[in-house]
Amino acid sequence: MDTRIQFRVDEETKRLAQQMAESQGRTLSDACRELAEQLADQQRKAVSHDTWLTEQVNLAFDKFDAERSVFIEHDQAKSRMAERKAKIRSRD
Numbered sequence: 001m002d003t004r005i006q007f008r009v010d011e012e013t014k015r016l017a018q019q020m021a022e023s024q025g026r027t028l029s030d031a032c033r034e035l036a037e038q039l040a041d042q043q044r045k046a047v048s049h050d051t052w053l054t055e056q057v058n059l060a061f062d063k064f065d066a067e068r069s070v071f072i073e074h075d076q077a078k079s080r081m082a083e084r085k086a087k088i089r090s091r092d
Contacts, residue, residue, distance in 0.1 A: 005036065
């Protein structure tokens with residue numbers, strides 16, 4: 001089901017926006033619809049990422065609660081990361 005969105009802008013803004021839209025072969029309504037669709041898509045992606053991140057954090061806490069987690073000292077973690085980066089770079 002489609003819905004209607006209304007908003008107000010001054011006449012000059014509307015005129016210039018219409019000219020730009022027409023120069024691109026579309027109507028101002030088309031341009032506004034595309035913008036709304038892009039914003040909605042960005043929101044969907046943000047929500048999807050937030051859901052994924054929450055799941056990952058919950059899995060980490062579940063692993064910690066089950067005493068299946070291993071803690072690594074900061075220096076050791078940095079060293080491991082440097083090794084991984086070097087390995088990846090050597091593939092190029």
